[in-house]
């Protein structure tokens with residue numbers, strides 16, 4: 001028997017956060033799967049990896065990162081990729097994801113997901129690097145649409161056209177963040193439904209849900225609130241269009257007690273069950 | 277590739293430049309759209325706030341005692357200056373912040389707290405120890421089997437998590453009374469004197485142990501790569517017969533190799 005759960009990723013899972021290790025392990029929480037933030041387990045040892053191994057023995061997991069910087073014009077960071085590969089070999093995730101974004105320039109990291117200009121140049125650059133990374137890791141990646149707060153004057157296509165082209169060029173899959181598309185759509189004045197209908201059905205392997213924060217002139221993606229009603233509405237439309245895609249609740253700021261996340265995941269599960 | 281590269285470098289410069297409306301921001305603003313409620317520069321400033329906020333929070337998480345000693349507002353202001361001037365050079369945010377202690381030492385407005393830089397160094401060592409490699413116990417049988425003629429070439433090593441810290445201030449005490457769960461007196465007498473500390477992890481337990489002068493001298497020499505034949509020189513003045521077993525039992529010596 002394997003030391004790890006052999007279950008597949010299905011239904012509404014929760015992002016694994018260190019404040020909840022005890023809740024999960026002591027109570028054998030009834031959650032179908034967890035998403036693990038890759039970089040939180042890049043240390044050589046210690047408690048984080050110890051707990052992760054325990055969680056992994058009971059649950060299937062996915063690896064989600066912010067560090068690949070696929071859109072950056074800096075050289076690919078192969079020490080980062082080697083560490084990620086090692087972690088993947090250690091915990092055997094169902095898949096690995098990162099973002100349609102860049103995070104460094106001139107080797108200065110901003111630790112924030114910055115948007116690309118959706119140009120032919122950026123598309124070719126991103127696709128070429130994604131192919132290299134998929135080759136290095138030996139698997140297909142899921143690429144997630146980011147929340148963004150600015151748009152460039154010089155573009156050749158929309159974000160969803162960029163994603164479509166990327167799938168064609170690299171055979172990658174998509175992680176569709178419904179909250180992000182709502183935030184970006186509001187900030188830049190596009191229709192999330194148009195975005196949704198342009199997604200290549202069958203390529204969307206995971207969905208993210210989270211809570212944004214409302215500012216005077218824009219929405220900000222804090223991952224610090226419950227999922228807002230219009231995002232639930234868009235989620236329902238997404239599941240109707242794409243089918244019961246595995247869905248994840250993300251929460252990173254002011255992390256609440258675990259039960260609240262279980263409750264939130266339960267709401268997503270309800271939508272999945274109703275439409276299935 | 278030049279368009280994309282230039283745009284990204286300009287974006288970065290606009291985020292980190294000193295003034296709120298500097299040349300990089302003005303140049304970058306020409307490349308992005310304004311919207312109903314926000315100017316182009318306003319859009320960039322959302323990122324500036326988020327990025328400096330993330331780095332400032334990261335420093336606050338690594339340096340909670342410094343933050344407590346300075347107060348949130350002073351600490352955040354100082355951390356923001358550091359974040360603007362000291363690039364993060366790794367995709368892993370856990371690697372950021374190691375230069376903060378040296379920065380504090382040279383940060384004029386914090387000079388009234390002369391022990392602060394050492395408290396920061398202690399907190400950094402703690403942060404690194406938390407993520408350091410796990411250790412198996414040292415192989416004593418292998419040590420006993422080293423032929424007598426080779427003992428001079430033994431190079432002991434400290435646990436992977438361990439860092440030594442010497443300070444002119446009782447920084448361990450300062451650290452301790454500023455923990456959330458500390459119940460006792462908050463006063464620390466700064467004349468209480470020097471501290472020689474080892475900050476490390478024993479299995480999963482974080483530790484800050486005080487060293488006496490013999491222990492500190494021995495572990496310092498080992499940390500600098502001294503071999504057994506150097507440690508046993510009379511002028512080192514180390515009572516190795518009792519000192520070595522004691523340090524081993526404490527867990528401060530985690531292994532050895534034979535120098536070629």
Ligand SMILES: [Fe+2]
Pocket residue numbers: 144177180208250
């Ligand atoms: Fe997301």
